[in-house]
Amino acid sequence: MSYEQARTLIGERFTSAQVDPGTPERRSLGEGGPLVVTLPADQWLPFATFAKETLGCRFFSFLTAVDWKDQGIDVLARLDNLDTTVSVTMKTRLAAGVSQCDSLAPVYRGANWMERECYDMFGIRFDGHPDLRRILLADDWQGYPLLKSYAVDTPYPPYR
Amino acid sequence: MAVKPPVPVIPAPIWRNFKDLQEYEEHRQRRPEGDKHSSLFESITEGIHSFPGGFVVTTPADAFLNWARKSSVWPVTFGLACCAIEMMATFCSRFDVERLGMVPWASPRHSDLMIVSGTVTIKMAPMLLRIYDQMPDPKWAVSMGSCSNSGGPFRHGYHVVKGVDRVIPVDVYVPGCPPPPESLLNGLLLLQEQISHFKRTGVRADPNPKVD
Numbered sequence: 001m002s003y004e005q006a007r008t009l010i011g012e013r014f015t016s017a018q019v020d021p022g023t024p025e026r027r028s029l030g031e032g033g034p035l036v037v038t039l040p041a042d043q044w045l046p047f048a049t050f051a052k053e054t055l056g057c058r059f060f061s062f063l064t065a066v067d068w069k070d071q072g073i074d075v076l077a078r079l080d081n082l083d084t085t086v087s088v089t090m091k092t093r094l095a096a097g098v099s100q101c102d103s104l105a106p107v108y109r110g111a112n113w114m115e116r117e118c119y120d121m122f123g124i125r126f127d128g129h130p131d132l133r134r135i136l137l138a139d140d141w142q143g144y145p146l147l148k149s150y151a152v153d154t155p156y157p158p159y160r
Numbered sequence: 161m162a163v164k165p166p167v168p169v170i171p172a173p174i175w176r177n178f179k180d181l182q183e184y185e186e187h188r189q190r191r192p193e194g195d196k197h198s199s200l201f202e203s204i205t206e207g208i209h210s211f212p213g214g215f216v217v218t219t220p221a222d223a224f225l226n227w228a229r230k231s232s233v234w235p236v237t238f239g240l241a242c243c244a245i246e247m248m249a250t251f252c253s254r255f256d257v258e259r260l261g262m263v264p265w266a267s268p269r270h271s272d273l274m275i276v277s278g279t280v281t282i283k284m285a286p287m288l289l290r291i292y293d294q295m296p297d298p299k300w301a302v303s304m305g306s307c308s309n310s311g312g313p314f315r316h317g318y319h320v321v322k323g324v325d326r327v328i329p330v331d332v333y334v335p336g337c338p339p340p341p342e343s344l345l346n347g348l349l350l351l352q353e354q355i356s357h358f359k360r361t362g363v364r365a366d367p368n369p370k371v372d
């Protein structure tokens with residue numbers, strides 16, 4: 001599996017996906033990489049299944065989110081094929097005020113804690129996650145600290 | 161014109177978790193000035209002091225006890241972050257605090273000093289408080305490094321206590337990020353000097369011109 005083959009397969013299967021052109025100067029990632037795929041939110045779980053079964057990306061590297069204020073929240077995950085070093089970064093944009101996303105935990109077990117952390121910091125509810133609760137912060141924590149709307153120096157009694 | 165959001169009101173620092181105001185008041189009356197009195201020594205010396213001419217005994221006794229206290233300050237081995245590396249260097253043979261009578265001891269029950277070395281997160285603060293509570297009186301605390309002095313570079317982070325003095329009472333603040341072993345050593349020497357001014361009545365030490 002090379003990057004060209006992966007691009008062709010993604011273009012055939014996911015017509016609504018937007019595939020970024022590669023940046024070949026990053027030679028460590030191989031020719032044509034890295035591969036960034038921007039998806040509509042309903043294609044999130046199907047693409048992960050496709051990447052695991054067809055592209056052979058069986059290693060779940062990480063999942064995180066970016067808060068773009070009025071423009072919504074980006075959720076992105078990186079999937080690696082460790083045999084052929086093809087890496088896919090999948091990305092979706094949740095509209096402003098939306099905090100629902102499909103969970104990748106049924107496909108990748110490694111997504112479990114990553115999604116819990118993402119829920120902890122950004123408040124994104126992952127549908128279909130087996131055990132969605134806070135992982136790093138205390139259970140009684142109010143708010144989601146990595147959102148841009150979380151005020152600096154929000155007090156947390158009794159320590160501040 | 162952009163309107164700034166209101167600054168959140170930060171509650172006044174208290175040293176303990178209290179369920180209600182009544183419990184806090186009870187605690188405050190029982191231990192009026194800090195956590196630094198030893199009730200056994202206090203009752204004995206109080207008895208001697210009230211005896212006619214007893215002060216002749218108690219004043220040298222205080223000096224002797226303070227000499228003993230300052231000559232065997234055992235810090236509890238409690239490292240939080242990168243400052244702990246410098247603390248370990250201070251404990252090791254090059255700087256060798258053992259010549260000052262300081263034996264790093266791995267139990268809070270036998271320790272007199274807690275060196276808070278590193279960032280205190282909100283999640284860690286209850287554990288720090290519990291270890292401090294397990295130390296017998298009289299006990300001292302040294303805040304080591306910018307993080308535990310004031311929160312340091314993480315002061316405006318969402319998860320950091322803005323200074324360990326919001327959790328426990330602190331005697332000596334050692335600045336630096338991290339402080340080199342010489343700084344910590346200097347802080348420990350200042351602490352020893354402060355201990356030599358220690359009063360049995362539980363009143364906090366006199367202001368030390370070198371420290372305060």
